[in-house]
Amino acid sequence: MHLLKKKQPRGWDNQLILQLMILPALLTLLIFSYLPMFGIVIAFKDYNVLDGLFGGRWIGFDHFREMFGDERFHTALRNTLGMSFIKLVITFLAPVLFALILNEIPLARFKKWTQTLTTLPHFLSYVIIATLTMIFLDPKGIINGILQGLGITSQPIEFLSEPSHFWSLAASLDLWQETGWGAIIYLAAITGINTEIYEAAKVDGAGRLRTIWHINLPAIRGTIMVLLILNIGSIIYGGSNFNQSYLLGNVFNRDTSYVLGYYTLDNGLLQMRYAFATAVDLFQSCVSLILLLAANWGAKKLNGSNIF
Amino acid sequence: MNAIKLTWEDKAVNIAAVLLSLIMVIATAYPLYYVLINSLNDGADAASGHIYFYPRQFSLENYSMVFKQNYLITGLAMSAARTIVGTVAAVLVTAMAAYALTKENLKFKKLYLALAIVTMYFSGGLIPLYFVLNELHLLNNFLVYILPSLFTFFHCLLFMAFFRELPKELYESAYMDGANDLFIFFKIVIPLSMPVVATISLFVGVNHWNDYFVPSFFISKESLQTLPVILIRLLSLSEAQQQIQQYLGNHQSKVTMESLRYATLFVSILPITLLYPLVQRFFVKGMLVGSIKA
Numbered sequence: 001m002h003l004l005k006k007k008q009p010r011g012w013d014n015q016l017i018l019q020l021m022i023l024p025a026l027l028t029l030l031i032f033s034y035l036p037m038f039g040i041v042i043a044f045k046d047y048n049v050l051d052g053l054f055g056g057r058w059i060g061f062d063h064f065r066e067m068f069g070d071e072r073f074h075t076a077l078r079n080t081l082g083m084s085f086i087k088l089v090i091t092f093l094a095p096v097l098f099a100l101i102l103n104e105i106p107l108a109r110f111k112k113w114t115q116t117l118t119t120l121p122h123f124l125s126y127v128i129i130a131t132l133t134m135i136f137l138d139p140k141g142i143i144n145g146i147l148q149g150l151g152i153t154s155q156p157i158e159f160l161s162e163p164s165h166f167w168s169l170a171a172s173l174d175l176w177q178e179t180g181w182g183a184i185i186y187l188a189a190i191t192g193i194n195t196e197i198y199e200a201a202k203v204d205g206a207g208r209l210r211t212i213w214h215i216n217l218p219a220i221r222g223t224i225m226v227l228l229i230l231n232i233g234s235i236i237y238g239g240s241n242f243n244q245s246y247l248l249g250n251v252f253n254r255d256t257s258y259v260l261g262y263y264t265l266d267n268g269l270l271q272m273r274y275a276f277a278t279a280v281d282l283f284q285s286c287v288s289l290i291l292l293l294a295a296n297w298g299a300k301k302l303n304g305s306n307i308f
Numbered sequence: 309m310n311a312i313k314l315t316w317e318d319k320a321v322n323i324a325a326v327l328l329s330l331i332m333v334i335a336t337a338y339p340l341y342y343v344l345i346n347s348l349n350d351g352a353d354a355a356s357g358h359i360y361f362y363p364r365q366f367s368l369e370n371y372s373m374v375f376k377q378n379y380l381i382t383g384l385a386m387s388a389a390r391t392i393v394g395t396v397a398a399v400l401v402t403a404m405a406a407y408a409l410t411k412e413n414l415k416f417k418k419l420y421l422a423l424a425i426v427t428m429y430f431s432g433g434l435i436p437l438y439f440v441l442n443e444l445h446l447l448n449n450f451l452v453y454i455l456p457s458l459f460t461f462f463h464c465l466l467f468m469a470f471f472r473e474l475p476k477e478l479y480e481s482a483y484m485d486g487a488n489d490l491f492i493f494f495k496i497v498i499p500l501s502m503p504v505v506a507t508i509s510l511f512v513g514v515n516h517w518n519d520y521f522v523p524s525f526f527i528s529k530e531s532l533q534t535l536p537v538i539l540i541r542l543l544s545l546s547e548a549q550q551q552i553q554q555y556l557g558n559h560q561s562k563v564t565m566e567s568l569r570y571a572t573l574f575v576s577i578l579p580i581t582l583l584y585p586l587v588q589r590f591f592v593k594g595m596l597v598g599s600i601k602a
Binding site: 014018019020022024025026028029031032033034035053098101104105107110114116117118121123124125126128131136140176179208247264265277282284285289292 | 438
C-alpha cells in the first residue's frame with residue numbers, strides 16, 4: 001500500500017495558492033491597463049468633467065477630423081516619423097557593427113571593460129542625458145571649443161537653438177546611449193557559435209574578415225530580423241522621441257523637435273482637452289499595431305522569421 | 309588563441325577593433341568624468357572654464373551644499389524610497405505571477421497570458437490612465453510611484469524562461485514532503501534564481517530611479533518630488549533656481565549654480581554606476597535565457 005505519488009498534488013487548495021500568486025499581477029493589469037481602456041470612449045464624445053465618462057454627447061470622429069486639420073499635429077507627425085526613421089536606420093545598425101567589432105578584440109579584459117562601460121548610458125536617466133547635452137553642446141561648451149580649436153568651424157554651432165540640427169542631434173544621442181546596450185544580445189549570439197566552424201573556415205583558408213562576413217553575420221541574422229520588426233512597431237511612439245522633445249525642445253527648435261507624445265501631453269494635461277488628447281493617443285496606438293502586424297507579415301513573406 | 313603566427317590581416321583587424329572600441333569608450337566615459345571633475349572643483353574658479361582633465365582647485369564644497377539643500381535631501385530620500393519599495397514589490401509580484409504561469413495545472417492560464425500580451429501592444433493612453441489615477445485618489449499619493457508598475461509582462465517572460473530551466477526534480481521531492489507551491493517558490497525557486505532576480509531588479513530599479521514623468525505630471529506636492537524633477541528645475545530658470553540663488557547669495561559661498569548642478573548630477577549618476585557592474589555578470593546570462601526562449 002505504499003503507492004508513491006508521482007504526480008503533483010492537483011487538489012483545489014493548491015490551485016487556490018497558484019491563483020493567489022497570480023492575483024496581484026492580475027489586479028495590476030486590470031486596474032492600470034484595462035480600466036483605462038474603457039476611457040477610450042471619450043475620444044468619440046463631447047466630453048466635459050460634469051457629465052463624466054458615460055455622459056456627454058457622441059460626436060463620432062469629430063476629434064479626429066480636427067486633429068488631421070491641425071497644423072501642429074502635422075508638425076508633430078512629421079517630426080515623429082522623421083526622427084524615428086533616422087533612428088531606425090542609424091541606431092539599429094550601430095549595435096550590430098559594434099558587436100562584430102567587440103568580438104574581434106584580442107584582449108579579453110579590455111573587451112569586458114569596454115562592454116561594461118558602453119552599456120552604462122542605457123541606464124542613465126534622460127534628465128541626466130539632457131543636462132549633459134546642454135553642457136557639452138553649449139555655444140561656449142567643450143564640443144564647440146574643439147571644433148573651433150581644430151579650425152573646423154569659425155563660429156560656434158548653435159546645436160540646441162538651430163532647428164536644422166535637432167533630428168541629427170536626437171539620433172546622435174540615441175547612438176551614444178544605446179549602442180553598447182544593443183550590442184549585448186548580438187555579442188551573446190556570436191559567442192555561442194560553435195568553435196569547430198571557425199576551425200573549418202581556417203582550414204579552408206578564410207581570413208578574419210571573411211569569417212566575420214560568412215559566419216558571424218549569418219549567426220545573428222535571425223535576431224536582427226526580430227528586433228527590426230519590434231522596432232518598426234514602435235516608429236510612431238519612437239522610444240526616446242518624447243524625452244528629447246520634452247527635455248531638449250525649446251522655443252527656437254520647436255518646428256523640428258515637437259513630437260506626437262508631446263502633442264498629446266500638451267493638449268491633455270496642460271490644456272485639459274481630455275477627449276481630444278485621447279483621440280490622438282488612440283490614433284497612435286492603432287498605427288503602431290498596424291505597423292507591427294504589417295512588419296511581421298512582411299518578415300514572414302521574406303524569410304519565414306516572425307514573432308507571432 | 310593558438311600560438312600561430314598572426315597574418316597581417318589579423319593584425320589589421322585587431323588594431324582596428326581596439327581603436328574603434330577606444331573611441332567608443334572615450335565618448336562614453338569622458339562626459340561622466342567631466343561632470344565628476346567639475347563637481348569637485350571650486351565653483352567660483354570653475355566659472356572661468358577650461359577644466360578638462362583634473363580639478364584645478366579641489367573642493368568638496370559643492371557636495372556639502374547639495375546635502376544642505378532641504379529639498380535636494382527630500383528629493384534624494386523620495387527617489388531612494390520609491391526605488392526600494394517599488395523594486396521589491398514589483399519583483400515579488402512579477403516573479404510570483406511568472407511562477408504560477410509556468411505550472412501546467414494553473415487554471416485560466418491561456419486567458420491570463422492573452423490579457424498580458426495585449427497590454428504589450430495596446431493601451432488606453434495617457435488621459436484615461438490619468439482619470440483612473442484620479443478616481444483612485446492616487447494623484448499626489450506616494451503609491452502612484454508603486455502600484456501602476458507592479459507588473460511588466462516583458463519581465464514576467466524573462467522570469468518564466470528562467471524558471472522553466474530549473475530541473476524538475478527540485479520540486480518533485482518537495483511535493484512529496486507535502487510542500488505547497490508558495491513554500492517551494494520562496495524556499496527553493498527564488499534562492500536558485502538569483503541571476504534573473506538581480507537582472508529584473510536592476511531593470512525595475514533603474515526605471516524607478518530615472519523616471520521623471522510620474523512626479524512631473526501626477527504629483528504636485530513638494531514633499532513627494534524626486535531627484536529627476538529637481539534636476540529638471542536646476543536646468544531651467546524656475547523659482548527653485550532663484551530660491552537656490554538667494555540661498556547661495558546669503559551664504560557667501562564659492563558654490564555657483566553651475567557647480568551645484570554638476571554635484572547634483574553626479575549624485576544621481578553614482579548609485580547606478582556602482583550597482584550596475586555588480587549585477588552585470590548576471591544579466592547577460594539572464595537576458596540570454598530570456599531572449600532565446602521568449
